[in-house]
Amino acid sequence: MKNSVNRDLPDDLMKDLDYKPFETTEIGNPDIQRVAPSVHVSTGDNKLVDSIKQVVADTVKDGMTISFHHHFRNGDFVFNEVMREIIDAGIKNLTLAPSSLTGVMNDMVIEAIKAGTITNITSSGMRGSLGDFVSHGGLKNPVIFRSHGNRARSIEHGDIKIDVAFLGVPNADELGNANGMTGNAVFGSLGYALMDAQYANKVVLLTDNIVSYPNTPASIKQTQVDYVVKVDKVGDPDKIGSGATRFTKDPKELKIASTVNDVIVNSPYFKQGFSFQTGSGGAALAVTRYLRQAMLDNKITASFALGGITKPTTDLLKEGLVDKVMDVQDFDKGAAESMHSNPNQQEIDASWYADPDNKGAMVDQLDVAILSALEIDTKFNVNVMSGSDGVIRGAIGGHQDAGTAKLTIISAPLVRGRIATVVPDVTTVVTPGDSVDVLVTEYGIAINPKRKDLQASLSNLPGVPVFTIEELQQLAEKKVGTPKPLAFTDRTVALIEYRDGTIIDTIKEVKD
């Protein structure tokens, strides 16, 4: 069967897994039923233990679903310590359902797959050796990739039923009140982990920092936690995020950033009280700097900034140019520290951030989103998941979710080395072209023809040439040449869900 972005979906898998093909970005107003976790009742007096092995023996059984968060990113120690015990205990057929997988987890996941410990994975993304392993058919069952908002939706729906959540935190008291803001390995917002804490049947906190009871502010609450495990170190603070954010000096990125800024400032959305989300890449950080100047020049302030937060964004908060920062995750130390000191930086969970099946998520109120792309095609479909060689090497993150903003800007160079970014058809559709409004490259911009209103407001900006996206695609191809099509087998190694749980594309095993 084909879906509405013209992707061929494997009938047998769609039927076996009871999936519907992607149709539309519109969510509508359905009535839905959420699930609730089971609760093992206690007064909470004996939660503190010091053996991961014992907790694993008490909680994890064959065939269960286990989860982790990725807030420690590449500084994570918790995942590998817990998985080591689970593999050594000989447990089999687990579904791994973390908020995402970072590079430091790759080797352990591969080992667990080979041992039969992990047989299913759902994640926001994967990179490096694990992406390579899965793309070469290393895991029998297809990986299911979900955006951060969709993960929250799936947990609330019961599509992901977490039996045991192992959540590392930089502090906790003996009953499990915890936050991400104080201690050695701090990461700021616990946004993604809050879903697991709320919906998992068993919640295990791991911390290297037991503080006196009651611990406040409590992002994770004692009412949610079954075990608190004392470990030596939960993470390496130097690898959690970049310490000081550096502004790019790359002239190409600066050119893209200043053009993104021109697009925002000349759009109908740049007015008092607007809202925005930027990513953490070099160009996105530079956009924040240009936007700051534009806000000062025009005496405009923003009502909120959303998403993965960096120091340049919290600087705007401090300066009074942004009223609130709605914070689901922090990308650097500065942003994490600011959350501790500034009450206008609100921690939000993944549901509040981006869950489509909600009574209103933050992304539904978002004016401007600046997002990146590995590839974008002439239908404005965006790929952030598979590389130009067809191998999995990315993450959906909040891409599909923030893509629902009133003005979604994709900022990307026309070509990277010899690889065109603007292509006739993306390798993998992650965010549908219907969500995307403007593409900004270093050569100029392309406006989605569906946005006639933007064509009018952005067509005559000095220094901002407007192309059709077909023209940009041809320009890219002229530079780099025509690539040989990638070769895949018929085997599906991953399914990409749209944020509503329909299937927008699949990833096939690469043929080498």
Added chain:
Amino acid sequence: MEIKETAVAGTLESSDIQIMVSEGTNGIAIDLQSDVEKQFGDQIRSVITETLNKLGVTDAKVKAVDKGALDCVVKARTIAAAQRATDTTDQPAWEVL
């Protein structure tokens, strides 16, 4: 054109290609390493072969380490390496350019 010594041109910087040309006996034998092998490997090999042939080099071993170079770069580095290898750098082969 006869290869007199092994010669190299180009760097390992991104968007460049490093080409080493040495003596060979059996046509143009190319050992290519490239991150874009799947999409552009054949194209890179054909540009190197064509460029060498135009210079009159018919037998050579070529080791190429590509970092995403465009065709014009592949061609330029091949010419430079070949002219160094054939000791003809003082006679630029304009017609090949």
